Amino acid sequence: MNIELNINGSTHSIECEDRTLLVEAIRDQLGLTGTHVGCDTSQCGCCTVHLDGQAVKSCSMLAVQAQGASITTIEGMASGDTLHPVQMAFSACHGLQCGFCTPGMIMASADLLRRHPDPTDDQIREGLAGNICRCTGYVNIVAAVKTAAKMIQQAPANRA
Amino acid sequence: MYPFTYVRATALADVAQRLKADPDAKLLAGGMTLLPTMKMRLAAPSALIDIGRLTELSGVSAEGDGLTIGAATRHAEVAADATVRSAIPALAELAQGIGDPQVRARGTLGGSVANSDPAADYPAAVLGLDATIITDRRSIPAGEFFKGLFTTALASDEIIRSIRFTRPVRAAYAKFAQPASGYAMAGVMVAQFPSGIRVAVTGAGPCVFRWTDAEAALNRQFSVESIQALSLDASGLNADLHADAAYRAQLVKVMAAQAVARLTGTAR
Numbered sequence: 001m002n003i004e005l006n007i008n009g010s011t012h013s014i015e016c017e018d019r020t021l022l023v024e025a026i027r028d029q030l031g032l033t034g035t036h037v038g039c040d041t042s043q044c045g046c047c048t049v050h051l052d053g054q055a056v057k058s059c060s061m062l063a064v065q066a067q068g069a070s071i072t073t074i075e076g077m078a079s080g081d082t083l084h085p086v087q088m089a090f091s092a093c094h095g096l097q098c099g100f101c102t103p104g105m106i107m108a109s110a111d112l113l114r115r116h117p118d119p120t121d122d123q124i125r126e127g128l129a130g131n132i133c134r135c136t137g138y139v140n141i142v143a144a145v146k147t148a149a150k151m152i153q154q155a156p157a158n159r160a
Numbered sequence: 161m162y163p164f165t166y167v168r169a170t171a172l173a174d175v176a177q178r179l180k181a182d183p184d185a186k187l188l189a190g191g192m193t194l195l196p197t198m199k200m201r202l203a204a205p206s207a208l209i210d211i212g213r214l215t216e217l218s219g220v221s222a223e224g225d226g227l228t229i230g231a232a233t234r235h236a237e238v239a240a241d242a243t244v245r246s247a248i249p250a251l252a253e254l255a256q257g258i259g260d261p262q263v264r265a266r267g268t269l270g271g272s273v274a275n276s277d278p279a280a281d282y283p284a285a286v287l288g289l290d291a292t293i294i295t296d297r298r299s300i301p302a303g304e305f306f307k308g309l310f311t312t313a314l315a316s317d318e319i320i321r322s323i324r325f326t327r328p329v330r331a332a333y334a335k336f337a338q339p340a341s342g343y344a345m346a347g348v349m350v351a352q353f354p355s356g357i358r359v360a361v362t363g364a365g366p367c368v369f370r371w372t373d374a375e376a377a378l379n380r381q382f383s384v385e386s387i388q389a390l391s392l393d394a395s396g397l398n399a400d401l402h403a404d405a406a407y408r409a410q411l412v413k414v415m416a417a418q419a420v421a422r423l424t425g426t427a428r
Contacts, residue, residue, distance in 0.1 A: 001166075018166035018208075021199075042196050043340045045262060054236075054265045060195050061266070064166050065188075065210060108261065130260025132340065 003067045007032070008076030016063050023047045025063035026073060034074035034103045038132075045131030048104035049073050055111035057130070074103035077110065085151040086110050086144070095144030097135035105131050109145045118149055161195075162204040169211050172319070176296055178209055179317035187211050187319065189232050192259065192267035193275050217270070217321060222247050225327045228294075231270025231320040236261070238269060250331035250349065254285050257335060259342040270320040273305075276312045276367055278398060279343035283368035284333065288349030288360030291325045299324075309366040328353050334418035335363065336411045338402050345403050346411035350378070350419040357382065359416060364397050364408045374416055384426060387417040 005012050007030060014029040026032050026049065038046030040059055047059040050072035077084040086109050089095070096102040105128065112119065112127030119127065124145045125138070133141060166188075169175045179185055184206035188194060191212075197203045211217060217232035220241045227247045229238060238244055239256035258264055258272075258281050272282040273293065286293070286302045293300045296319040305313050314320070328351040335347035344363030348371075351358045359374040377386040394409040403411065 017163065019161045019163055019198075040199065041341075042192070042263065045260070048262055051265070055262050056265050057262045060192060060263075062166060062191070062195070062208075064168075065191070065212070067168075111261070127261055129342065130262040 001064065003064050005030075005063065005066055005071060006069070007071045008073060014063070018062070018064060020063045021059055022049070022061040022063045022066050022071075023058040025066075026058060026071075032073050032075050036100055036103060038100065038104075043130075043132065044101070044104075045108060045128075046101050046104040048107040048131065050107060050111060053111070053114065055108045055130075072107075074106060077106065084110065085155075086113070086148040089144040089148035089151060090141075093140050093144035093147050095136065095140045101131060101133045101135075105133065105141055109141075109148065112145065113149055113152060117153060119145065121146070161198040162201065164198075164205055165207040167207060167209050169209050169214060172211075172214060172216055172296070172321075175209055175211055175214075175319060176317065178207075179319070182207055183316055185209055187271075187274075189217075189268040189271040190234065190266040191271075192263050193271060193277055193280070211319075212268070218268075220244055226324050227251075227327065228322050228324045229269055230322050231273075232268050233270075235259070235264040235267045235269070235272075239264065247327050248289065248325055248331065250328075250333050250351070251285055251289070251325060254281050254333040254349070257281065257333075257337070257342075263342070269323060273323065274312060274314060274320055276306050276308070276310050278309060278366050278368075279338075279341075279345075279363050281333070281335065281344055281347050281362060284344075284347050284349040284360045284362035285325070286323060286360075287368050287370060288333075288351045288358050289325045289328060289331065290351075290353070290358060291323050293320055294322045294324060295320050306367050311367070326353070330423055332419040332422040334415040334422070336415055346408055346415050348412060348415040348419050350374075350416065350423065352382070352423070361412050361416075364412050366396075366398065371412070371416065378420065382420065383424060384417045384421050387413060387420055 036046040038044035042060045186205040188208040188210045218230040235255045245252045331351035333349045335344045346364045347362040349360045357378040359371040362368045392409040394405040397405040397408045399405045
């Protein structure tokens with residue numbers, strides 16, 4: 001079937017099957033490989049993207065379900081050369097090692113901060129319960145989210 | 161997944177017709193159970209009818225001591241809804257604990273219940289709160305709805321429209337979640353009604369069940385000690401890589417005690 005997907009602000013017409021997963025369409029048809037397939041069983045969160053601003057697991061959605069919605073992937077978080085505050089914070093706080101979980105962590109963190117602009121550590125950990133990291137032990141990830149929260153609060157124009 | 165045909169429904173009447181015409185078609189709401197199941201090739205419907213955007217199937221309304229929630233209402237909405245939080249806080253808390261934020265953004269009440277997944281949370285609320293499942297053709301009391309592993313009283317073309325909960329005097333839900341998936345290894349809803357206590361257990365058996373011994377004990381004395389004096393027969397409980405049956409029996413006791421402790425104010 002032919003479907004239209006609105007991704008990172010532009011509309012793309014793609015050819016796919018009814019059973020094509022959203023993550024497959026994003027990676028294979030659109031070449032946006034920042035979104036990863038980690039577990040493929042809806043647990044690890046490496047596939048997290050935004051659907052109408054909400055973090056969802058793109059390995060657990062059909063591409064065709066996303067028709068008519070606005071999707072943001074990790075590639076859509078920066079504004080030109082300016083990283084999103086969450087991206088800047090993850091870099092500054094060493095919130096990643098191998099980087100495989102990182103796009104998903106950033107997408108989930110951005111949605112978390114939209115809902116809880118000044119989160120406690122517990123709220124951060126609960127908000128990232130759908131994202132698993134094998135490298136960091138999460139300490140610097142939590143620090144990165146707290147830092148991003150401050151950055152966003154101090155300069156609202158940064159909220160991309 | 162095996163191939164299938166996707167159809168996005170625009171009206172409920174349309175949906176019933178399509179289900180009747182194709183007995184191998186299934187409804188798709190959030191897809192948080194169905195799509196992973198299909199990815200593992202444990203289900204292979206001929207068609208998926210997407211009802212996730214039908215507004216007549218979503219929303220919360222309260223009338224008297226009843227709270228009605230549309231079948232396609234997302235877990236995140238139930239968790240955040242002011243009416244749910246004030247009428248039945250335990251239900252909002254249960255919804256808030258389902259899976260993880262991404263799953264809660266998509267998963268729905270109706271989908272969770274229609275599947276009678278042994279590890280889903282909502283069946284404990286539906287049975288524990290003595291809810292009524294309202295379909296496109298009848299109303300089914302919770303006690304008659306859950307039949308067994310992945311089996312409910314629904315006809316193959318029947319559609320859940322909403323679920324009506326009755327406000328308890330008070331209720332609490334405690335679950336021991338599998339750390340990666342968030343599924344209940346044991347989830348216990350303890351609810352107090354004027355007619356008595358109800359204790360519904362999910363995650364531990366093939367299907368949600370009422371722990372009648374616990375109900376009798378709590379009716380005599382509503383305390384953590386009443387639970388601690390009991391033992392739950394492990395035969396018939398689930399055994400898998402996460403926990404054997406004996407451990408699940410123990411988890412049920414511990415979660416029941418935690419729920420009671422929250423209600424008696426003795427929770428640590």
